Amino acid sequence: MLKTTTNYNLFKYRVDNRKTILSQIKLLKESMKRHGFVSPIIVNSKNEIMDGQNRLAAAKELKIPVEYKVYTGNGNMVSLLSDLQLSSKWKASDYINYYIKHNNSNYIEFKKFIDDNKVSITFGLTIIENKVSNGNLSREVLKNGKLIVNDEVIKSKKMILSKVNDIRYFDENYKKFSSDDRFLMAIVKIIKNKDYDHNMMIKQLAINPSWITKCSRLIEYIGQFQDIYNYHQGKKIYFVYIPRR
Helix, strand or coil: CCCEEEEECCEEECCCCCCHHHHHHHHHHHHHHCCCCCCCEEECCEEEEEECHHHHHHHHHHHCCEEEEEEECCHHHHHHHHHHCCCCCCCCCHHHHHHHHHHHHHHHHHHHHHHHHCHHHHHHHHHHHHHCCCCCHHHHHCCCCCCCCHHHHHHHHHHHHEEEHHCCCHHHHHHHHHCCCHHHHHHHHHCCCCCCCCHHHHHHHHHHHCCCCCCHHHHHHHHHHHHHHHCCCCCCCCCCCCCCC
């Protein structure tokens, strides 16, 4: 049932929800001036805001009535997002922060893992989940609270991370794209090839480091690594088939 109030103090902010965004509040104020309060905020039985903290802030600044609905589910933010099909509004970082606020040790360790290694959430999931191209599945694991990251998992990833960093930081010029997920994913892709020899790759990079340049596609990075690896080699290894003109 839709309710209306001007008692802004009725509502409480949850520490596990997303933070308010000033730029978003500004846009909402302009919209509300023209169209009024279009989408009600969602609260639980304790009047804690589940969705709509920016709309509340905008309405409060404009001194207009707030429209709201009470969510009768179990009070869990993730359940709400799923029930009301609001999950597209949350970024991966929002889910991580949510579970960290609930002291989930796996997400605390994952945040430390990506921060320490200076990688994105996407690449971090690639390493932890051991999947190069199944981003949707990894995101589902992340948002459903099923991500497993502990000392044993991190220890098992040290070898591949060491190899990634050997290439990632090999040349000063690579700094321009050393955090590009496509570059990092390409490294993981070639390392996973059963015929890959890491010492050989490092040796070949020392001969032609400038052959690695910034690319717009994953396959282009893989092609560059393939060309370097096979340079002056009798036995060629193909990380991916790339038609040559």
